[in-house]
Amino acid sequence: MPLYKNGSFFQDPWSAIPEGEAISPAGHVIAPLSWWQAERQAFEGSNVPIGVLIDPGTPIAEFLEDLPRFALIALAIPKFQDGRAYSTARLLRERHGFKGELRAIGEVLIDQIQPLLRCGFDAFDVTDPVTQAALEAGRVPGVTHFYQPGVNEAPRTGARPWLRQAK
Amino acid sequence: MYRYDEFDAAFVADRLNQFSDQVARRLSGELTEEQFRIHRLMNGVYLQLHAYMLRIAIPYGTLSSRQMRKLAHIARRYDKGFGHFTTRQNIQFNWPALKDIPEILGELASVEMHAIQTSGNCIRNVTADHFAGAAADEIEDPRPYAEILRQWSSIHPEFTYLPRKFKLALSGSPHDRAATQVHDIGYQLVKNAQGETGFAVYVGGGLGRTPMVGHKIRDFLAVEDLLAYTQAIVRVYNLEGRRDNKYKARIKILVHEKGFEPMREAVEAEFAADKSDLLALPQSEIDRIRTYFAPPALKEREASSLTVEARRARDPAFAAFVDTNVSQHKHAGHGVLTISLKPIGGIPGDATAEQMELVADLAESFGHDEIRVSHEQNLVLPHVALDDLPAIYDALNADGLATANAGLISDIISCPGMDYCSLATARSIPVAQRISERFADGPRAKDIGALKIKISGCINACGHHHVGHIGVLGLERKGVETYQLTLGGSGDEACTLGDITGPGFSYEDVVDAIETVVDTYVGLRTDAQEDFLAAYRRVGMAPFKKALYERDSGADI
Amino acid sequence: MSQVISANRLSDGIVVFRAQGGAWVEQLRDAEILADAAAVKAALGLVELDVKANHVIEVAAFEVAINHGHVEPLHLRDKIRARGPTTHPLHGKQAAH
Numbered sequence: 001m002p003l004y005k006n007g008s009f010f011q012d013p014w015s016a017i018p019e020g021e022a023i024s025p026a027g028h029v030i031a032p033l034s035w036w037q038a039e040r041q042a043f044e045g046s047n048v049p050i051g052v053l054i055d056p057g058t059p060i061a062e063f064l065e066d067l068p069r070f071a072l073i074a075l076a077i078p079k080f081q082d083g084r085a086y087s088t089a090r091l092l093r094e095r096h097g098f099k100g101e102l103r104a105i106g107e108v109l110i111d112q113i114q115p116l117l118r119c120g121f122d123a124f125d126v127t128d129p130v131t132q133a134a135l136e137a138g139r140v141p142g143v144t145h146f147y148q149p150g151v152n153e154a155p156r157t158g159a160r161p162w163l164r165q166a167k
Numbered sequence: 168m169y170r171y172d173e174f175d176a177a178f179v180a181d182r183l184n185q186f187s188d189q190v191a192r193r194l195s196g197e198l199t200e201e202q203f204r205i206h207r208l209m210n211g212v213y214l215q216l217h218a219y220m221l222r223i224a225i226p227y228g229t230l231s232s233r234q235m236r237k238l239a240h241i242a243r244r245y246d247k248g249f250g251h252f253t254t255r256q257n258i259q260f261n262w263p264a265l266k267d268i269p270e271i272l273g274e275l276a277s278v279e280m281h282a283i284q285t286s287g288n289c290i291r292n293v294t295a296d297h298f299a300g301a302a303a304d305e306i307e308d309p310r311p312y313a314e315i316l317r318q319w320s321s322i323h324p325e326f327t328y329l330p331r332k333f334k335l336a337l338s339g340s341p342h343d344r345a346a347t348q349v350h351d352i353g354y355q356l357v358k359n360a361q362g363e364t365g366f367a368v369y370v371g372g373g374l375g376r377t378p379m380v381g382h383k384i385r386d387f388l389a390v391e392d393l394l395a396y397t398q399a400i401v402r403v404y405n406l407e408g409r410r411d412n413k414y415k416a417r418i419k420i421l422v423h424e425k426g427f428e429p430m431r432e433a434v435e436a437e438f439a440a441d442k443s444d445l446l447a448l449p450q451s452e453i454d455r456i457r458t459y460f461a462p463p464a465l466k467e468r469e470a471s472s473l474t475v476e477a478r479r480a481r482d483p484a485f486a487a488f489v490d491t492n493v494s495q496h497k498h499a500g501h502g503v504l505t506i507s508l509k510p511i512g513g514i515p516g517d518a519t520a521e522q523m524e525l526v527a528d529l530a531e532s533f534g535h536d537e538i539r540v541s542h543e544q545n546l547v548l549p550h551v552a553l554d555d556l557p558a559i560y561d562a563l564n565a566d567g568l569a570t571a572n573a574g575l576i577s578d579i580i581s582c583p584g585m586d587y588c589s590l591a592t593a594r595s596i597p598v599a600q601r602i603s604e605r606f607a608d609g610p611r612a613k614d615i616g617a618l619k620i621k622i623s624g625c626i627n628a629c630g631h632h633h634v635g636h637i638g639v640l641g642l643e644r645k646g647v648e649t650y651q652l653t654l655g656g657s658g659d660e661a662c663t664l665g666d667i668t669g670p671g672f673s674y675e676d677v678v679d680a681i682e683t684v685v686d687t688y689v690g691l692r693t694d695a696q697e698d699f700l701a702a703y704r705r706v707g708m709a710p711f712k713k714a715l716y717e718r719d720s721g722a723d724i
Numbered sequence: 725m726s727q728v729i730s731a732n733r734l735s736d737g738i739v740v741f742r743a744q745g746g747a748w749v750e751q752l753r754d755a756e757i758l759a760d761a762a763a764v765k766a767a768l769g770l771v772e773l774d775v776k777a778n779h780v781i782e783v784a785a786f787e788v789a790i791n792h793g794h795v796e797p798l799h800l801r802d803k804i805r806a807r808g809p810t811t812h813p814l815h816g817k818q819a820a821h
Contacts, residue, residue: 057406057407059406080202080205080328081205081288081328082328082410083288083325083326083327083328083329083330083405084405084406084410086324086325086326086327086328086405087325087402087405087406088406090325094443095440095441109202111189111202111206114324115322115324115325115327116324118324119324119325130197130198141185141188141189142185143178143181143182143185143322144177144181145174145177145178145181146322146324147178147318147319147320147321147322147323148319148323148324148446149445149446150324155445159452159455160174160318160452161445161449161452162318162319162394162445162446163174
């Protein structure tokens with residue numbers, strides 16, 4: 001899967017875990033949350049990098065305890081109109097201090113890249129060819145002035161403290 | 168009213184560039200219709216029965232004369248010379264070309280207007296009392312808060328892909344003219360025991376297919392918490408609202424299915440968990456924005472105007488106009504003037520470019536340059552001196568804008584219906600026109616008194632029929648239009664949904680049915696002071712049902 | 725059951741009808757009448773190309789009746805769509821008559 005991170009495409013160091021297979025000792029697989037919940041005992045005391053794939057709308061309380069254990073969280077966006085991942089991402093970053101890779105996976109299209117970034121995503125699994133082409137050409141549509149705080153945006157002083165601007 | 172600073176102007180310019188680019192990518196095919204539709208909608212562009220439709224935002228229904236003139240220019244240059252004012256205080260144009268829309272939006276941006284988020288599954292135009300800042304019964308002007316909510320909700324990265332549309336309304340007066348209890352969130356300004364101002368907050372109200380009155384989730388929300396608390400509600404909705412069925416996706420359904428108490432707990436928990444003060448509203452900022460809404464410098468005048476009284480004595484038409492269309496202003500010697508866009512037999516809410524320009528001129532000359540759009544599809548000049556009423560009346564009268572029917576039976580609220588809307592199941596405008604003509608007689612209408620008829624051309628209820636004193640819902644049965652009546656609805660502080668009378672009426676018979684309802688009311692009211700709604704609440708449906716459906720002959724078999 | 729295919733032109737949103745040979749016309753009287761379901765299916769297949777080429781959107785077939793050579797939609801909604809709003813006789817396609 002073409003992985004877009006920090007402004008360019010990379011060879012993805014992570015892969016999806018095939019159904020029913022064991023996780024390799026090297027880790028770097030993204031497992032469905034249900035798999036992790038079934039297998040977590042086996043990883044007690046291990047520091048194999050773990051990635052989990054979370055379905056939209058899954059309450060964070062279901063995996064909050066294990067958050068420090070995850071190197072990567074992939075939030076599924078099955079249809080681009082499904083906005084649940086945006087709230088989950090913001091909560092993971094702002095409320096729970098998640099520092100690992102936060103990846104958007106699913107129907108990730110070019111016009112959603114900016115709002116996804118502002119909600120705390122830092123990696124994107126991009127399969128749509130038009131989106132890939134636009135990202136490769138550096139054409140990320142968006143606005144430069146924001147009326148509300150986003151993740152990792154420096155606070156503004158003075159009038160209207162909720163304003164932000166793109167750097 | 169609010170004036171853009173550099174940031175606001177840059178924001179709108181940004182969005183215009185972004186959407187112009189999206190239009191270009193659509194026309195070139197880089198974006199498919201499915202990918203483009205969501206951006207088209209979030210910039211107010213619908214595809215309707217005959218053509219595209221552009222819905223322009225009029226934040227909390229407030230306009231300057233300069234802005235109204237620009238709307239007139241757009242009507243003339245890009246459309247067919249008229250516009251339609253809506254039940255959410257916006258304006259719609261029915262015939263714009265997609266390829267012209269970036270240019271139209273550029274024209275709007277030059278007068279600090281836009282069409283951002285007037286459609287789509289996002290937070291829509293924030294509406295407020297159309298008499299805000301003027302009405303004698305007001306606690307406080309809610310519009311500074313409406314403006315703050317408008318800004319915060321504009322292109323919000325977290326709330327751009329909600330399960331469904333989301334509508335906010337604010338009232339600053341104990342008499343709710345903004346229908347706050349049938350909005351997704353309604354905010355009612357109140358004072359607590361210490362005399363501090365805050366909001367009573369209602370959540371989960373709405374009309375449409377499953378109308379519901381909102382639940383009061385907070386008796387008192389401190390003003391500084393307005394954005395943080397709103398974020399909590401919208402976030403819970405974003406995460407938990409249904410996405411499997413478009414007709415069950417509003418927050419009212421979530422409240423209903425989750426239960427109000429669990430919903431309240433979830434919102435309060437989310438609000439409490441947010442330890443950042445990123446969204447706290449500093450009082451200095453509220454005060455700064457409030458200065459934009461400072462009342463105009465109104466001259467000291469006598470409470471009563473000799474000019475008005477003299478003219479009233481010799482001109483019954485003028486007298487009717489003043490008695491019906493002028494409401495009490497908080498400042499002596501002034502009035503809040505409703506300009507009816509419901510001429511007898513006319514199309515409710517429509518105004519020609521010439522009429523818009525006339526209203527702009529009058530606002531400039533006599534109205535301290537302020538115009539309002541009400542969700543009942545009329546225009547308002549909120550600050551007029553009573554002494555100027557004769558001159559204003561004469562000017563309005565010359566252009567068909569002096570119909571003395573504000574709040575009366577012919578002041579009908581109607582969606583565009585099947586003449587324009589691709590969702591409609593029946594025509595609504597011609598029904599409104601025929602009702603208006605049936606009750607054209609001024610003295611008869613005056614005698615009937617306050618009566619809000621609201622007509623929707625389909626179950627989506629854009630005509631707000633559920634909260635009409637008489638509601639009309641246009642449906643289709645076996646290819647034929649049929650109209651269902653509801654009685655006793657009200658969008659005010661005693662918010663009630665109307666009751667269905669029974670079987671529907673044909674296009675031919677519906678006006679007779681409404682006349683039957685009206686005659687029944689007149690026959691059973693205690694006196695002329697008991698208005699329709701009060702009478703209905705006293706006697707209930709039975710007498711009306713009997714009059715409508717029980718016949719003593721078999722004439723209709 | 726006779727049908728006609730309608731759509732909206734992408735650039736300006738105006739309602740258009742598919743004519744014989746595939747051109748899009750603004751007046752219903754110039755549209756191709758499709759006599760049966762097979763004809764409709766074939767025509768819709770060809771129309772896909774126009775959609776992909778971004779000429780039209782919202783393609784749909786609707787039922788018509790022929791009365792003395794005059795084409796009339798069966799349903800009120802399609803009648804209004806083919807003529808224009810009943811409330812503004814000078815607007816829409818009816819104004820061209």
